Amino acid sequence: MIYYHNNKPFIEGVSIEEIARSHVTPFYIYSQNKIEDTFKKLKRTLNAEIFYAVKANSNQAIIKLMATLGAGADVVSVGELERAIVAGVNPKKIIFEGIGKTNKDISFAISKNIRLINVESIDELQRINSIAFEQNKIIDIGIRLNPNIDGHTIDKISTGKKTDKFGIDTEKLADIFQVLETTKNVNLIGISCHVGSQLFNINVFSEIFKKMKKNAQLFIDKGHSIKHVDLGGGLGVTYQQNEKVLKLELVKSEMDKCFENVAYQLSFEPGRYLVANAGILVTSIITIKDNGGINFLITDAGMHSLIRPALYRAHHDLEAVDKSNNELIAYTVAGPICESSDIFDKDISLPKQKVGNLLIIKDTGAYGKVMASNYNSRGLPAEILVRNNAFSQIHKPLNSQELISQDTIPEWLD
């Protein structure tokens, strides 16, 4: 996504250094053309309905862009639901899931006439039914199943094993059928699953498809009119060279083999796949130091701006903007936060750097800004969207003054 012109890095037609002249680092940049190309390729290859998992990058501009491209939205909180509505997503293209829906959340979702609420427990099914009854409505629901599939991904992003907290255990289908006989204010129209992020193994997709087909049939046999079968998100994203690449065509061929002549509509709810490779985080080097023979580059971005390396040991390729020095140095790149885990990468070879130089942390369009925090009372980064030769700030950075202004000192401490 980044190319160099006269030794200066560009995204689309925009110079990254030009953005850095008018914006305080760290900041995120997203490429609109890259997102559009990725969405179109996914849609064309899978030929299924796409619900963008808003959690991956919930900036209003990104949700709006997805809606313009024809995507629906998969939301997991009332906040995300409100975001999708405000960004202009057609409510009939919004799916509301999440394992912790309060009665207030459910009432709100019902009032917005969305496509469906995906139920994640029998208790929730009963509560949705009671709330719909009180409002004298019959509302469409889906059931999120836990198909007990090991996605062969890292534990912290696995969601589809029997022992994970998500979805309803498929061994409890008999209980669901029984409850559905009494819950007259809900209308079951779909089933869904999501077994985890970063899925690459085609056998895993094949297992998901087969189990979902089998489960859809069990619901149909019980007289439910299943219109939608949602096969989840989790499409794998390549974060470094020589890493696996997910072959969408193989996913599609497994789909076709499994779902020949079915009467329901198939959908996916990807987040990461659509935005991860379309984003970068730009940071400045605050200081350079040698501790015990380790050359540290300390940057103004840290685990407060991008937590994935500290949380999951996730890898992001790093690039120095200034490559003018021929001397290569093995650097450990770390953030400014007072935590030893605040490290982006160790022993990476970069041209010798100076304080103030810019570094680019790549493939940070998903689960980057959305997981940023104010830890150590540091501000939040700006987000910038680039399209052709233009760029626009789509999220204003939050500084420490604004942060402090959200606290109140009670009068007895004054």
Ligand SMILES: Cc1ncc(COP(=O)(O)O)c(C=O)c1O
């Ligand atoms: C229910 C659900 N759907 C979709 C996704 C999107 O996953 P990914 O970003 O890996 O595509 C998630 C991610 O956690 C999820 O929990």
